[in-house]
Each structure stands twice: as structure tokens, then as C-alpha cells.
Amino acid sequence: MAVKIVFLGPLRDMAGAESQEVEAPLDWAGLLATVGDEVAAQLSEERVNIACAGRVLADKSALQAKDGDEVALLPPVSGG
Amino acid sequence: MAVKIVFLGPLRDMAGAESQEVEAPLDWAGLLATVGDEVAAQLSEERVNIACAGRVLADKSALQAKDGDEVALLPPVSGG
Amino acid sequence: MKDVRLLTEMFIPGALVGPFTQAHPGLGGVCTFVGEVRGGEGQDTGVEALELSHYEPLTLRSMEELADKAIERFDLMGLLIVHRVGEMRVGEPIVLVSAAALHRRGAIDAVDFCMDHLKSAAWFWKREKREEGWRWIEPHAGDYADLARWSKKNRQFDLDQGSS
Amino acid sequence: MKDVRLLTEMFIPGALVGPFTQAHPGLGGVCTFVGEVRGGEGQDTGVEALELSHYEPLTLRSMEELADKAIERFDLMGLLIVHRVGEMRVGEPIVLVSAAALHRRGAIDAVDFCMDHLKSAAWFWKREKREEGWRWIEPHAGDYADLARWSKKNRQFDLDQGSS
Numbered sequence: 058m059a060v061k062i063v064f065l066g067p068l069r070d071m072a073g074a075e076s077q078e079v080e081a082p083l084d085w086a087g088l089l090a091t092v093g094d095e096v097a098a099q100l101s102e103e104r105v106n107i108a109c110a111g112r113v114l115a116d117k118s119a120l121q122a123k124d125g126d127e128v129a130l131l132p133p134v135s136g137g
Numbered sequence: 138m139a140v141k142i143v144f145l146g147p148l149r150d151m152a153g154a155e156s157q158e159v160e161a162p163l164d165w166a167g168l169l170a171t172v173g174d175e176v177a178a179q180l181s182e183e184r185v186n187i188a189c190a191g192r193v194l195a196d197k198s199a200l201q202a203k204d205g206d207e208v209a210l211l212p213p214v215s216g217g
Numbered sequence: 218m219k220d221v222r223l224l225t226e227m228f229i230p231g232a233l234v235g236p237f238t239q240a241h242p243g244l245g246g247v248c249t250f251v252g253e254v255r256g257g258e259g260q261d262t263g264v265e266a267l268e269l270s271h272y273e274p275l276t277l278r279s280m281e282e283l284a285d286k287a288i289e290r291f292d293l294m295g296l297l298i299v300h301r302v303g304e305m306r307v308g309e310p311i312v313l314v315s316a317a318a319l320h321r322r323g324a325i326d327a328v329d330f331c332m333d334h335l336k337s338a339a340w341f342w343k344r345e346k347r348e349e350g351w352r353w354i355e356p357h358a359g360d361y362a363d364l365a366r367w368s369k370k371n372r373q374f375d376l377d378q379g380s381s
Numbered sequence: 382m383k384d385v386r387l388l389t390e391m392f393i394p395g396a397l398v399g400p401f402t403q404a405h406p407g408l409g410g411v412c413t414f415v416g417e418v419r420g421g422e423g424q425d426t427g428v429e430a431l432e433l434s435h436y437e438p439l440t441l442r443s444m445e446e447l448a449d450k451a452i453e454r455f456d457l458m459g460l461l462i463v464h465r466v467g468e469m470r471v472g473e474p475i476v477l478v479s480a481a482a483l484h485r486r487g488a489i490d491a492v493d494f495c496m497d498h499l500k501s502a503a504w505f506w507k508r509e510k511r512e513e514g515w516r517w518i519e520p521h522a523g524d525y526a527d528l529a530r531w532s533k534k535n536r537q538f539d540l541d542q543g544s545s
Contacts, residue, residue, distance in 0.1 A: 066506030
């Protein structure tokens, strides 16, 4: 297994894919290096969140995804 | 025809009647003298309103009911 | 569409809200409040029945005026106000307010506004039947406070005083 | 009774609100908000369809947590939250929140609270289809302001950040 990066909402269009599999482990620097410049720029914005293994990270830069984890990139939401 | 005084809500129980017919014309002093002490005491309270001919009076003491008018005594409301 | 009704018979909220919603294609949201006679099963309130009386020459007209105010103030596409009068049993609906608007804030606020006014500034008088007999209900202090939220002048009543 | 649902198919609000109301005998009031896809007849918005996507590992859980908060905060007897995902046409319901309480204020405020949170603090992403194609929608500044009303700290987001 590996780490699966999932692109949500508008980030999906930006990445040109729904998801991407990368080698474990994956940290913040590794994530930024993997997703391409445009998505990486978005990730640096405060209003874009990251979830790892079903939990939203309070501090994105503390990302430590291990084998089998799903990392979701969550842009600003718009429900209702 | 005369002036019809209509008792609403709890004032109906107090007056012991739904309505009462009196000689026209009827002014504030006449009304107080007609309806009995208990209802008269209620009418003096600010939160009790009076309508004459389908209009709520901004100043109760300005009541001037003429032949055929209906005078409604409106205690504090409780709808919904 | 303004639809204001005083009903003397039991009504089914869903049977009114469905057609009301359908009548406003293009709406963004509909907010509905239904008030029922509290008590009965699971609620030891002791209330057996409720009676709402009103003063016909004023009641419907004041509800119409309330509806006009709400439609203008909250930019509504439609407003439905239904109020029962007469004797009701526990669980029966007393009042229904449904507001249709392009945006949710207008719809929700309009329902809030209308309910506060119907509670303590419309010409209804309520009494409850308990084991010991009938008892008149006055609005609570909380109802007056709710009403005052809508008035800059914080007047206790916001009724149309007519032309007198 | 807490009832939280994510639906992939069209739903009829009345078919859910009726049974929800029946399930709470003794209630004082039920407030319901239904949001629909705006546009179409009489509304020249140009929207042909709407798509709501979500992130399944978070969405339903965050809605459940929102419901728990609202039930406690507003002393509710019951709360129903239904949210569509997938592609919807103009006029179809997107979201339904229905709150049952002993008193109207709790029911109305709970609906207001839940809608504000679903609008800008739940894991949904919305895009619209117009003649020129699909376009992603972000929450408006007004939605953030609405949400901030419920928070003493005025934080922009009020999402559960989990245990991380």
C-alpha cells in the first residue's frame, strides 16, 4: 500500500485528477513537492484544510501520512 | 340603534357577558361608568386597548362612540 | 403571493406547505414554523384543550398588515400565514407561517418576525382547559422581549393603531 | 430523535417532515427550512444544474456532530438534517433542516444555526452548470458573517478539528 492523495472540489480540476497514489511516508514538504505548483500554492492558504486518515489537521505542516492513509485536500466549502 | 360594547378574552368572564348594548353616544367616562368596577379597573391599565368601529384607539380617553358603533375592549393578547 | 387565513377547523400543515412551495418556482428557500397545542403523551402538562378567541373586525386585517410588512421587510417571494381559532386538542396545529425567498436569511427571519408578532401583537386570546377548568393565558415576558427585537423604538406593542 | 441523512437521490420534503413531526408528540413547535436549487422559471439566473460533492469520511460525521451540538444548545426534542449530494436540477431540494422543540425560539434558532453551519462549515463543494460550463461556487462573505454570529470567538470556521 501507499498514501492516497484525494483532491476535493475545485482542487480536483486544478490537479486534473480525483486522486494520486504516492509512496509512504508523506509529510508536508513531500506533499507540496508532489501535487504540482498550482495545488501547492492553494495548500499554503489558511482556508484550505488537510485531512489525514479521516481527521482534519489543526496544523497542516504537521502532516505525517503513513502506509494506507488517505490524505484529503479540502478547499473552502460551500454547502446548503 | 345603540352602541355595542364587546368584551374580549378574560374581560368576557369578568363582565359575565359577551357584549352589552348601551345608549349612544358613549365616551370614556360613560364607558367606565357602564362596565362595572372590575372591568373599569382593567380598562385603566395601559396594556388594555379599546377599538371603536374597527379601529384601535391610540388614546382610549378620546373614545367617542356614536349610534351603531361597536366598542371592543381588548385585554393583553396571547396568540400563536 | 400573500395567503393569510383564519381557520375554524383542524388543518394539515403539509397539505398547505406543499402547494405553497410549488407556487413559487425559482425560490431559494422556504422556512416554515408550525406551532401545536403542547402537552399530552410524554408531556405532563395537564392541558386537555386550548381555545383561541379573536375579534373578527381586527384579526384578519391585522394579520394581512403583518404579512405585508414581512413581505416588504424581508424581500419575500411569498408568505403563508394560517391561524386557528376555536377549541383545539393537544397535538393539533395552532399556527403555521411559511416564507419563500431567494435567500435563506430572509425566509428564516420572516418566520421569526411573524411568529413574534402573532404571539404577542395579534388579536388572539388563549385559554387552556385543565382538570380544574379553563384558565386564560397571557403572553410571557419572553414573548414581549422577542417582539421588541424587531422594533428600534422597543415599544411593547407593534400593532397597527389604525387612523384613530 | 436525531436523524441525519446524506441522499444521492431527489427527496420530497413533506414526506420527511410529516413523519418527523408525528414522531414527537407533545412538541410545541416545528421549524423547517428547505433550500432548493435556485433559478429557472421567472428567475433569469442561467443555472441549468448544480452539483454537490463531498468527502465521505468527514461529511456525515461532521453533520452528526453539528446535530448533536444543535440538540444540546437549543434543547431540542428532535432534529432532522437531510443533505443532497450529486447532480441536481433547478427546483430540486438540496437541504432540509427540521427542528422540534417545546418552544418556538429553540426550534427557529436551531434551524438558523444548522443552516449557517451547513452553508459554510460542512464538507460540501458546490458547482453550477451554466451555458458556458461548470463553475465552482465559494461561500459568500455574508455566509461567513452569518456563521460568526454563533461563535463567541468569531472564528471563520467552526468545524470539528478532530483529535489531531
